[in-house]
Amino acid sequence: MKLLWKLLRTHVSAGQIIGFSLANVLGLAVVMTAVVLHGDVLPLFDGRDALAGSSYAVISKPVDTMASALDGDKVFTDDEIDALAAQPAVSGVGRFTPSTYEVYARISLGNGVEMSTDMFFESVPDAFVDVDSEQWRFVEGGKYLPIVLPRNYLDLYNFGFASAKGLPKLSEDVAGVMNISIDIIGRGRRDTYLGFIAGFSNRLNTILVPQSFMDYANSQYGTSPAPSPSRLIVEVANPSDESLALMLKDSGYEVAEGDDSSGRLAFFLRVVAGLVISVGLLISALAFFIFALSIYLLLEKNMSKLENLMLLGYSPHRAAAPYLALTLVLGVLQTGCAVALAMAARAACLDKLSPMFGDLGQSGLAPMMMTAAALLALQVILYYAVIILKVRRIAR
Amino acid sequence: MHSKPVDQLTFDGVVPSALLGRTSASGLWGGRHTFERGRTYLVEAASGTGKSSLCAYAYGYRNDYSGRILFDGTDSAKLGKAAWRRLRLTSLSLMFQELRLFGSLTAMENVRLKNDLTHHKSDEDIDTLFDRLGIADKRDAPASLMSYGQQQRVAFIRALCQPFDFLFMDEPVSHLDECNASALADILAEELDARGACAVVTSVGRKMNFDFDENITL
Numbered sequence: 001m002k003l004l005w006k007l008l009r010t011h012v013s014a015g016q017i018i019g020f021s022l023a024n025v026l027g028l029a030v031v032m033t034a035v036v037l038h039g040d041v042l043p044l045f046d047g048r049d050a051l052a053g054s055s056y057a058v059i060s061k062p063v064d065t066m067a068s069a070l071d072g073d074k075v076f077t078d079d080e081i082d083a084l085a086a087q088p089a090v091s092g093v094g095r096f097t098p099s100t101y102e103v104y105a106r107i108s109l110g111n112g113v114e115m116s117t118d119m120f121f122e123s124v125p126d127a128f129v130d131v132d133s134e135q136w137r138f139v140e141g142g143k144y145l146p147i148v149l150p151r152n153y154l155d156l157y158n159f160g161f162a163s164a165k166g167l168p169k170l171s172e173d174v175a176g177v178m179n180i181s182i183d184i185i186g187r188g189r190r191d192t193y194l195g196f197i198a199g200f201s202n203r204l205n206t207i208l209v210p211q212s213f214m215d216y217a218n219s220q221y222g223t224s225p226a227p228s229p230s231r232l233i234v235e236v237a238n239p240s241d242e243s244l245a246l247m248l249k250d251s252g253y254e255v256a257e258g259d260d261s262s263g264r265l266a267f268f269l270r271v272v273a274g275l276v277i278s279v280g281l282l283i284s285a286l287a288f289f290i291f292a293l294s295i296y297l298l299l300e301k302n303m304s305k306l307e308n309l310m311l312l313g314y315s316p317h318r319a320a321a322p323y324l325a326l327t328l329v330l331g332v333l334q335t336g337c338a339v340a341l342a343m344a345a346r347a348a349c350l351d352k353l354s355p356m357f358g359d360l361g362q363s364g365l366a367p368m369m370m371t372a373a374a375l376l377a378l379q380v381i382l383y384y385a386v387i388i389l390k391v392r393r394i395a396r
Numbered sequence: 397m398h399s400k401p402v403d404q405l406t407f408d409g410v411v412p413s414a415l416l417g418r419t420s421a422s423g424l425w426g427g428r429h430t431f432e433r434g435r436t437y438l439v440e441a442a443s444g445t446g447k448s449s450l451c452a453y454a455y456g457y458r459n460d461y462s463g464r465i466l467f468d469g470t471d472s473a474k475l476g477k478a479a480w481r482r483l484r485l486t487s488l489s490l491m492f493q494e495l496r497l498f499g500s501l502t503a504m505e506n507v508r509l510k511n512d513l514t515h516h517k518s519d520e521d522i523d524t525l526f527d528r529l530g531i532a533d534k535r536d537a538p539a540s541l542m543s544y545g546q547q548q549r550v551a552f553i554r555a556l557c558q559p560f561d562f563l564f565m566d567e568p569v570s571h572l573d574e575c576n577a578s579a580l581a582d583i584l585a586e587e588l589d590a591r592g593a594c595a596v597v598t599s600v601g602r603k604m605n606f607d608f609d610e611n612i613t614l
Contacts, residue, residue, distance in 0.1 A: 003509050007498050308496045311457055312510050313485040313558070315478075392477075395457065 004309075005322045011301040012326070013294070020291040021330060025337045027283030028375060030276060032342030035371045037349055038273035039364025042266060056128070058204065058256040059084075059248060060231045075228035080251075084234065089244040091237035094125040095229035096206075097214050101186035101221035105195065107178065113167065119182075121147075122206045123214035124233050131199045138213035145182055146198035148208040154200060172200060186221030288379060291330075292386050295323065299390045310395035320391045327383035335376045342368060402467050402487045402561045405454060405594075406430040410463035412449045424450075424612055426463075431594055433561050436606070439598040441614030447598040448493050450614075451564045454596075455490045456480045485514060491555040493566035493598075495547050499540030503531065503550045506539055511557040525553045528579055545571035552580060556587055563588070565597045569604050581606045 061074040076095075085093045099121040106116040129136055135146050158169045170178075180195035201208075209217075218226055236244065248255060299306065299320075309319040317324075346364070407429045415425060424439075425446065431437060441447055452458035453465055456472060465472040467483070475483070484490075497506050503526075511517055517525075526532045529549040534542055539550060548571055555563065565584075569577040581604045588595055597604060 003501065003505055003512065006505070007501055007509070010500065305498060308498070309509075310481070311455070311484070311490075311496070312554075313481055313513055315481060318513075395477075 001321060001325075004319070005325075007305060007309075008302055008322045011298050016291075016294050017330065020287055020294065021334050023287035023290070024284055024334045025341065027280050027285075027287055028335060028338030028372070029341035029345070030280030030283065031375070032280075032338050032368050032372060033345045034273045034276040034280060036342055036346050036364035036368040038269065039367045040346070040350070040362070041353070041364075042269055043363055056203075056233060056235045058231055058233055059253045060256065062252065062254050075230050076232055077228070081229075081232065084232065084247075087244050087247060089237055090234055092127065092235040094128050094233040094235075096231040096233065097123045097211070097218070097226060097229065099214065099222075100218050100224050100226060101184055104183040104185060106181045106183075108181075113165070119207060121209045121214065121217075123209050123211045126211050128233050128235065129199075129208065129210075135198045136210055138210045138216065140212075140216055143192075143194050145193040145195045145209060145213060147180075147195050148199045148201055148204075149197055150205050150207075151200040151202050152205070175200075184217055184221050186223050189221060191221075284375070288382065291327075292383065295327070295383065295386060296390060298323070299387065303394060306391055307395045310391075316388055316391040316394075320387050323387050324384060327387070328380055331376050331379050331383070335372050339368070339372050401433065402483075403433045404430050404466070404468055405562055406464075406466040406469075407450075407453075408464045408466060410453065410461050410465060412446045412453075413460045413462070414449075415446055416462070424614060429612070431562065431596055433594045434592050435609040436588065436595045437597070437610050437612055438603070438606075438608040439596060439612045439614060440603075441598075441600070443600055445614040447600075447614060448566055451490055451493070451566045451596075451598070454562070454564055455484070455488055486559050487561045489555045489558055489560040489563045491551050491563070491565040491568055495551040497539040497547055497551055497554075500538065502536045502538055503542065503546075504535045506550055507554045507557060510554045514558040516558050517556070522553065522557070525556070525583065528583060529553070530576055530579070543571070545573070545576070548572060549576065549580065552583075556583075560591065561593050563593060563595045565595065567598055567600065567602075569602055570600070574605075577602075578605045580604070 061076070063074055081093055081095070084090060103119040103121055104116065105119050106114060108114050126133075126136060129148065131146070131148065138145060154170065154172065154175060161167065162169050175197050178197065180197070182193045182195040184191050184193060306319050310316065407424060407427075409426060409428065410424075411426050439447055439450065449458065449461070453461055456475065459473070467475075467487075498509070501509065504522075507522055511522065523532070526535055529552070531542075531546050531549050534546055534550075539547060542550070548568060552565075552568060555565070563584075569580060572580065584595060584604075584606065587593070597606070597608070
């Protein structure tokens with residue numbers, strides 16, 4: 001191999017290799033940076049929603065002072081619910097059940113800081129809640145109570161309260177393991193439950209508990225019979241079906257849209273990352289093309305040596321080994337440099353972002369490493385093909 | 397590495413494209429001639445009558461001829477690249493007329509490039525060959541700076557660094573003095589004896605001091 005390299009290194013141009021390497025490192029670094037930041041930042045905007053499916057709507061009857069004064073008119077009757085469920089575009093209707101007892105919650109944040117507040121609960125049938133069924137349940141007589149909070153609450157805490165009070169910011173994962181002490185008060189009883197946050201939702205501005213708990217608590221602590229539902233959750237099988245929209249309009253129902261601004265932001269982020277990755281790939285592809293050409297010329301220039309080697313009994317693989325090794329070493333070095341550059345760029349970006357968003361995850365690292373490995377493998381395979389195909393054609 | 401030895405190499409109606417229409421008196425071109433393992437052949441001819449072509453056809457890197465070349469009855473036209481490579485490592489060796497040494501490598505490196513592939517000769521054997529051929533002091537000189545006669549001896553050593561049944565030597569002593577030519581002939585005789593191999597040596601004029609079994613005139 002040493003001999004072969006001594007023989008075949010003539011015409012290898014350091015200038016060409018350096019130029020090509022710089023271009024390729026630049027292209028790869030752009031790709032890696034986009035992949036790693038995309039992976040790190042996207043979860044901020046793309047949190048999993050605790051409500052199942054994407055096509056659902058919350059509908060209610062319009063509230064005005066007259067109707068409120070008359071009372072009763074703004075709830076849904078069973079007939080109305082059946083009519084809604086009969087719509088072909090509707091695959092499921094769930095009622096919101098409100099609590100008829102008092103709820104008082106306390107959260108200890110450490111350092112002697114405690115937050116406590118009066119609250120209320122609502123529930124929807126479990127089928128509408130996309131939380132692990134192991135977590136989303138309440139056993140009668142048990143003390144553990146899972147709840148789903150609006151994601152706004154976490155934002156309110158992180159960006160408002162925590163900043164103002166100098167308290168630590170909470171990620172969703174950390175919030176999930178916090179204990180909330182929940183007192184349920186009614187009919188002269190006061191019992192304490194251990195609440196924990198099972199999920200967050202962008203789409204519902206209410207605090208959800210499992211239906212089983214709601215039924216149990218209303219029967220045990222409820223001070224009034226459960227009222228008819230004033231809101232319904234509707235799962236829409238086919239969002240583009242206009243008949244449903246018409247029906248809702250004719251009935252005079254109001255449809256509450258989920259807050260989807262972070263969804264749009266996530267989409268925008270994906271588009272930008274996609275564009276940047278494309279540009280990086282383009283740079284890398286051009287660099288690859290240039291180097292493939294220069295390798296090809298190198299082989300042409302050393303053609304007679306390669307031919308003589310093969311007449312001596314060298315196989316194309318063995319004769320071309322120095323060039324294969326050269327492309328492999330260059331590929332590994334370039335990918336390594338690109339990863340290092342991307343990590344540096346990532347560190348710089350996260351320094352800017354972390355004051356706003358707290359600690360960001362490491363979730364971009366694995367995709368970046370996989371991308372790096374895949375691109376390296378692709379390049380090495382393509383160089384291998386270019387070199388071997390050329391050398392095989394040289395000798396009989 | 398060792399496969400079944402090739403015992404017969406037959407030229408059957410072979411005519412170089414350049415000589416089409418002419419048949420020589422010897423019957424080699426256009427006729428049927430078999431080179432046999434264990435025998436030695438001197439091929440004499442004026443230049444331009446196809447001595448180098450004979451070597452190139454047998455070694456398989458030119459096919460500008462009509463007719464067939466058979467290795468123990470197997471048509472060489474049916475051999476793929478891998479089969480030719482195997483033959484060149486185990487059964488066929490060729491000392492090119494134009495030598496085909498690598499000028500940027502030293503004499504020793506040129507030999508090693510072949511021996512690394514076959515591991516046929518020990519380092520001591522190679523040193524002894526350099527000694528006996530009088531180029532021990534040129535071992536580490538770049539081949540490009542050596543005289544043609546010196547290069548011929550390096551190419552000869554390289555051709556010996558592999559097992560073979562047939563050794564083709566294309567004008568091996570054209571630039572050697574009497575003394576070195578006979579040293580080369582002695583070594584050749586020993587190597588052929590040891591392997592029971594066949595040698596086909598071409599010459600335009602200068603002849604090796606060697607007792608050939610058969611003389612062929614093209």
